[in-house]
C-alpha cells in the first residue's frame with residue numbers, strides 16, 4: 021500500500037495540530053530519520069498540517085513489529101488527531117484513506133498519569149537538540165488498533181514511537197494528552213536527590229535519573245508548573261510541582277551547570293519536620309530554589325488549582341533535587357544562543373525562540389559541610405553552612421585533643437559560644453576514630469544546632485588526608501579512590517592510618533553524603549624537581565615513588581591566602597617563609613604563592629622535630645639504635661604495617677623523648693632559672709634542651725629558605741598550636757634569625773592572637789620583612805575547597 025496525500029481541511033477531526041505552521045515540504049513524505057529506532061519502532065507520525073493532512077508513515081523497517089504477523093508491510097500516514105472517550109481514553113488518528121483509522125488507547129484516563137518520553141540530546145550527538153522532540157515514545161506498551169475498510173488489521177499492545185515532521189506538532193500532542201502545556205525542556209546528565217546519590221559506591225554515575233530530558237509543563241487550568249522526568253533506576257516517572265520548591269531568586273553562575281531544588285514542605289515520614297509549617301520554610305536546610313519565572317510570567321500560582329498539586333507525585337519525598345546539566349558541544353563559548361543549552365541556564369523557549377528568557381534557573385545550592393582534621397594528637401571537626409561557589413560559614417567546631425598526652429579532652433563551641441569547655445573523655449576515646457564518633461554524637465545530640473539533627477543533614481564531609489601521593493586536588497571518595505588511599509598508607513602509615521578509619525565509617529554510615537579527601541601533600545605539587553628529588557638511584561625512586569611530597573599543605577594554602585590578604589597583595593605574588601608548628605612541625609618556602617620547598621619529605625618524619633617525631637636525623641642512626649629496628653614493630657597490624665625503626669622515630673622521639681611531655685606549652689613555659697631541687701633542675705634542663713633544639717632547627721630552615729628565596733621574603737609567618745600560642749618560641753626564633761632583618765615587637769608578641777583576627781603582625785612596624793602570626797584553619801580551607809568545586813555538589 022502506498023502513501024498518499026490528503027487534504028486535512030476536509031477532515032472532520034478536531035485537531036489542535038491544525039494551528040501548526042502550514043508547511044510540509046515534500047521530503048517529509050519519507051521517514052524523518054530511519055536511525056531513530058534501532059529496535060522495534062511501530063509508528064512514525066509526520067504530524068498534522070492544516071493544508072495537507074498529516075501523514076502517518078509506517079516504513080517497512082519501522083513497522084515490522086506492528087505488522088510482523090501480516091504478510092503486507094505498509095506505510096500509513098497519520099492525519100490530525102482527536103482525543104475521545106473515557107475509560108478508555110483514546111487518541112484517534114485520521115489516516116490517508118476513508119475508513120482508515122488508527123486508535124491509540126491511552127493507558128490511563130487521568131491525563132496527568134501519561135508521560136510522553138523524549139530522548140536526551142546526547143542520544144543523537146550531532147543533531148539539533150530541539151529536534152529530539154520529533155521522536156516521541158512511551159516507555160510502557162500501549163494498545164494500538166489499526167482499522168481499514170477491510171476491518172481490524174492490527175490490535176495489540178506495542179511500544180509506541182511517533183516520529184513527527186514538526187516539533188510544534190509533537191509539543192501539541194504531548195500537551196493535549198497530558199492536558200498540560202509542555203513549555204520547555206532541559207537535558208540533564210544526572211538527576212539526584214538527598215536520598216539518591218549521584219554516584220554509586222564505585223564512582224559510576226547513577227542518581228535518580230541519568231541522561232534525562234526533563235520537561236516543564238504548565239497546567240491548562242491553573243498556573244501550576246510541573247517538572248517531569250523518568251527515574252530510570254526505579255523505572256518510574258516523577259512529577260514535581262515547582263511551587264513545592266523554595267522560590268528565592270538568585271542568578272546562577274553559568275559555569276556550574278548544576279542546580280539544586282530545595283523542597284520546602286516537610287519530608288514525608290519525618291516527624292520532627294512535619295511539625296514545621298510552611299511559613300518556617302526559609303529556615304530550613306537546603307532552602308534553595310531553582311526556577312523563577314521571568315518578569316513576563318510572574319503571576320503567582322493559583323491557589324485554587326484543581327488536581328494539580330495532588331497529582332504531583334512524590335513532590336515532598338525528597339529534601340532536594342539536584343540536576344546536573346549536559347555540556348552542549350554545539351554551543352560555542354560566549355555564544356548567547358541559550359535555547360538548546362539548558363546548561364547555560366537562561367532558557368528561552370525552544371518553541372517560540374523568544375529573545376526574552378521564558379524561564380530562568382536560579383538557585384543557591386546550600387548544604388552542610390563537615391570538615392574533619394585527624395591530626396597526630398587531635399581530631400578537629402568544624403561544621404559549616406555552605407553555598408556552592410561561596411566561602412563557607414562556620415556554625416560549630418569541636419575537638420578532642422590530647423590523644424598522645426592523656427587525658428584526652430573534648431571542647432565544643434556553637435556559634436562562637438562555648439558549649440563544652442574541656443571535658444575529660446578518656447573512657448570513651450582510644451583513637452582518632454573514637455574521637456570522631458564522639459564529636460559527631462555531640463553535634464547530633466545538641467538540639468540547638470538545628471542544622472545538624474541527623475546524619476543525612478550533612479551534604480559533604482571533607483577529610484584531611486595527610487599523604488595524597490600524586491593527587492594535586494581534592495578527590496571525591498569512591499571505592500577506587502579509597503583503595504588508592506589505602507595503598508598510600510605505605511608511604512605514611514602513621515598518618516593516613518588515623519584518617520582512613522574515619523573515612524570508612526563515613527562512607528558506610530552516611531549514605532546520602534559525599535565524602536571528599538583533601539590532601540596535605542597537594543599544595544606541594546609545585547615543588548621543583550631539583551628540590552623534590554632525592555639523590556638516589558632514579559629508577560628505584562620512580563618505581564617506589566620516592567621523593568619529597570611535603571605536608572601541612574592545607575594549612576599552608578590557608579596561610580598563603582590569609583597573609584596575602586593581610587599584606588594587601590595578590591596571593592600569586594607573595595613570598596613567605598611559613599612555619600606550621602604543632603604536634604607535627606614543618607617549615608615551607610612559598611614563592612609567588614606556591615610551595616617552593618618544605619621541610620617534610622617522603623613522610624612527615626623529615627625536617628623539624630615534633631611532639632613524638634625525631635625530625636631529620638642521620639639516616640644511619642637507626643642502624644646504631646638497636647639491632648632489631650628493621651623488623652616489624654609489635655604494634656604492626658594489617659592496616660598499620662610499620663617497622664620498629666619507624667615506630668621509634670615517629671612515636672618515641674621528639675620532645676616527648678627529650679622532655680617527657682608532648683605538651684609543648686609545658687616546655688615553653690618551664691623556667692630553668694628557678695629550679696626547686698635537683699630533680700626539677702634536670703627536668704628543667706631537658707625542657708630547655710627541647711626548646712633550644714626546636715628553635716635551632718626552625719631557624720636553620722628559615723635561613724635556608726631565605727637564601728632559597730633569594731632574600732625576597734614578604735613575611736615570616738608563625739602558625740599551628742605552638743606557632744600561634746607560644747610567644748616565647750616566636751621571640752627565640754626571631755631573635756636567632758634577626759640577622760636576616762626580622763625584628764619582633766615584644767609588646768605585641770606577648771599577646772597571642774585570639775578572636776577574629778586571622779593574621780596579626782608581631783614584628784616591629786615599618787620593618788620589612790614582616791613577622792606575622794596566622795591562626796591557620798585547615799578545616800576551613802578544606803570546606804572552602806569543597807564549596808568552590810562544583811564537582812563535589
Ligand SMILES: Nc1ncnc2c1ncn2[C@@H]1O[C@H](COP(=O)(O)OP(=O)(O)O)[C@@H](O)[C@H]1O
Nearest residue numbers: 395397398602603604683684685741742745746
Ligand atoms: N600555649 C601554648 N604554648 C605552647 N604550645 C602550645 C600551647 N598551646 C598548645 N600548644 C601545643 O600545640 C600543639 C598542638 O598543635 P596543633 O597544631 O593543634 O596540633 P596537631 O598537630 O594535633 O594538629 C601541642 O603540642 C600543644 O602542646
Ligand SMILES: CC(=O)OP(=O)(O)O
Nearest residue numbers: 395396571602604624
Ligand atoms: C603532617 C602532620 O604532621 O600533621 P599533624 O601536625 O596534624 O600531625
Ligand SMILES: [Mg+2]
Nearest residue numbers: 395396602603
Ligand atoms: Mg595539625
